[in-house]
Amino acid sequence: MELRHIKYFIAVADELNFTKAAGKLCISQPPLSRQIKELENELGVRLFERNNKKVTLTEAGKYFKNEIVSQLQGLESIVLKTRKISENVNGEYSIGYISSTFSVKISELVQFLTEKYPFLKIKLYEVSSAKQILALEQNKLDLGIIRAPLISTKINSKLWFKDSYSLVFNNNLIKNVEGLAEVKDQVFVFFNKDYAPVYYNSLVQICSQYGFIPNIVHESNNINSIIQLVRNGLGVSIVPSSIKNCHRYSELSFLDLGSTLTTDVLITTPKKVESEISDSAISFLLE
The missing domain is CATH 1.10.10.10 (Winged helix-like DNA-binding domain superfamily/Winged helix DNA-binding domain)
Incomplete structure (x- = not known):
């Protein structure tokens, strides 16, 4: 054969x-x-x-x-791994992230790696957690930044940080909000259910803890789009608290929902793949 x-x-x-x-x-x-x-x-x-x-x-x-x-x-994965070993620090390095975790720190990571490995070509991919997990298992990503849960025997992970949740709303249209239950009758903007099913369900669960099921009219697979929809008065949303530092608009208000509701952000790498670059990247992010 x-x-x-x-x-x-x-x-x-x-x-x-x-x-x-x-x-x-x-x-x-x-x-x-x-x-x-x-x-x-x-x-x-x-x-x-x-x-x-x-x-x-x-x-x-x-x-x-x-x-x-x-x-x-499996053969394709072996070929990719072989090429990465051969290229060492002079080839390509692929980093995956989800839009809700992109921050100044990730930009600084790219700058740090560029300075440390000047011949390295870095590729950034905005990919859902589920697709990142598959890519990591197949050695198509070198480093992934995802939200828990992670269920895989082929991936190593470290906790980057615990993220709380915040309600975000247009303060020109909605006044004096002190709790999530006060916006239960508003239109909600969520992450697309097919794109991030676990995250979507966690937001619905948060609302149910406050005694209501959200009226989800608009969905997007990008945090920037969600913020812009809220900013334009098309609804309210629940977002990771960490993103408010990247979206400072006068018409937006963020209401922290407390430390009891959190989501884990993980740094992930393929198992059994030794990488000086990954070690450097993880150390930088955990500083």
Whole structure:
């Protein structure tokens, strides 16, 4: 079995059409059919059911596809890790973060790493916590800044800081607010539920502790957009208290909801990957 057999098999399995798969691979259909037949003969199983109307995967074909894709992802991770070891401190370094944690400290981190490793190319990605976790597991990110919870056996983490929550509202439209329950009838602006489901649910839970379910009309996957919507009078929101230092507008007020409601911000790295850069970055952030 050669790598080209796997490549051709995955193309047909994805398209379930030999003509389309051949076009995708930039080869003609007869050689593709021969390669698939060779693979089936070597395995001693039928991977596809074929007739004039359609192509489908057999049960054995479905299993083979799932396992092969998983193995190829593992191989890709090994290749990426090998390149990073080879590049050492002269290649690329990828940092993931969520918009609600971007701060002056992260900008200072980039400056610190640039000065310490002048040949290093740093890439910043604003990515949800869930997608960061997957990227870290596959060695596609070197460092991630996420919100708990973290459930993974392939990632190391350190607590960066505990963040409390604050109600944010337009003080030109809403006056004399002393508690969250006082805005229970207002329109709420939250993070998108599909983008950050755990964080979304935590905000709903906070509201329920104050005796109401929020009327969530607007959603966004970016903290800056949420702040601007509130600033423009389109609703109120609950945000991490740490972000108020980056959003000082005269028409906005932040009401701290207390230290009993907190969210953990974690610094994460792939397990079993030794990195001088990551060690330096983590030390800097924890100073």
